[in-house]
Amino acid sequence: MNDKREQWQAAEQLALVLTEGGLQRMAARTLAVFLFTDQESVTAGEIAERLEASAGAVSGAVKSLLTVGLIERLPAPGSRREHYRLRDDAWATLFTSQNTVIQTMLQAARAGIDSTEADDPAHRRLTQMRDFYEFLLGELPALLQRWHQHSSKEAKRWRLDSHPSTGH
Amino acid sequence: MNDKREQWQAAEQLALVLTEGGLQRMAARTLAVFLFTDQESVTAGEIAERLEASAGAVSGAVKSLLTVGLIERLPAPGSRREHYRLRDDAWATLFTSQNTVIQTMLQAARAGIDSTEADDPAHRRLTQMRDFYEFLLGELPALLQRWHQHSSKEAKRWRLDSHPSTGH
DNA sequence: ACGTGACTTCAGAATTTTCTGAAAATTCGG
DNA sequence: CCGAATTTTCAGAAAATTCTGAAGTCACGT
Known part of the structure; x- marks a missing residue:
């Protein structure tokens, strides 16, 4: 139970499979972050930090996940940064796509x-x-x-x- | 009806989609040949000719299609070359995979x-x-x-x- | 309005995937 | 068994994909 190392491995493993399933590499890794984060929502910056990737790469990934309907932008929480989260029906959506x-x-x-x-x-x-x-x-x-x-x-x-x- | 040009386009189109679906490029194009050929079975050489690809590339593609179970090797037809054909349950197999x-x-x-x-x-x-x-x-x-x-x-x-x- | 921080875009670099060409291996007919 | 035809393997080339870094754009908060 609850070992950060395990979580990281499981997340990366999942990203790999998602890539097989047709998602682009970065989009897959980003989706894994949305799944495994212990927050209710995440910002692009947090994703970049977690994945050690550039802001540009994350921007593209988030955009594509939004397009497919797997994540959603949260109604502005007063902060300057955009918050995103996994949509409830993400898996059915992925399947339908x-x-x-x-x-x-x-x-x-x-x-x-x-x-x-x-x-x-x-x-x-x-x-x-x-x-x-x-x-x-x-x-x-x-x-x-x-x-x-x-x-x-x-x-x-x-x-x-x-x-x-x-x-x- | 029956225009070779149309057939070629439909085949290449299909190969593209199959690639999206996870098949490797050459494997997808090879599968398209198996579908669209007007013969009962084809040899590796015929595939290479049709696709204008090297024997090596075709060899790899055929191997992978065999592994996944989409095509089968035909019981020697007397010729020296191996003959292959699409399996009847190919699509269900692809789906199952x-x-x-x-x-x-x-x-x-x-x-x-x-x-x-x-x-x-x-x-x-x-x-x-x-x-x-x-x-x-x-x-x-x-x-x-x-x-x-x-x-x-x-x-x-x-x-x-x-x-x-x-x-x- | 303006400054600042966040996001997007994009050209080029790095990486990965895929293909070719040639040599080695295999197989079948003789 | 030998020889020709075919297939397989594999190193390196070619192509496609993906990422970074930096410049540009946008929007918020003051």
Whole structure:
């Protein structure tokens, strides 16, 4: 329990995986800071300090995280510096953002199907591809809906009997 | 319909998206060849020619696609060169391979939770993250199962009444 | 209004990734 | 087994990505 060293390692580890998942390196590390900080919100300067990175790099990273909707700017707290924090639905958002990838794959498959004859093996393969991504895209809304139900149920349970520690 | 130019564009477009999705550049372009070729199988040499890339680059790409399970080596067709083709379940496989990413995110979240006190805001954020990915991981098997049902049903329908053209 | 601190932008540097080319290894037909 | 064709490996080159540092812009507080 609670060792700063461990936290640092876990954060860097996470940043690595996020990078695999398509985020840029600095954006991933920044997101890790948002997750692991013990404050409610952080400023760009604090991120730079924590990551030992330049203000410029942090600026770009924060901007991209804002664009994707993973973090939000906090209503000015009277200070001169901007405060940011992780959004509550960040993970669902991150997941959803991959739908655009699926959409594009689908479009590419359809374009291929259209440019190909029915007896071409490519036509068959592209059709299989299209069918899969069509199916997937159709399933996602329901999946996210189930998540929202699931999570709101959790929140309720939490309020009613205040479990001291669940650990699941 | 059927314009080689269009096909080439669609293929390159797809390769781009696949790259976004985590595949290496050359692996993505190679996968596009497997999809769009009008042959049942292709050799490394043919891929290299099509992509105007070196044999070395193709070798690496094919190897990685084999490892992930997206393509398969064909039982020797009498020729000296190896023949490869896209596997039937390639897309489901590609999708599944992202589960490992989710697994790793989950582990990172759990590590963070363990290294943090219950009253730390980070603890709350990491718990939310863990819950989401736990949920997701739990949903995936059923999702893939539905896909298999779905696709086998399609195949059956195909065999029974031989639709001339569906276009969905 | 003005000074100051924070944020953004951007050119160039550093790093990382990716590809080529050639040599070594492998494999199949003879 | 030998030889030709193919594939694999790998060092170094090329390309793409990412970061820094500094200059410029903006906004707050006085």
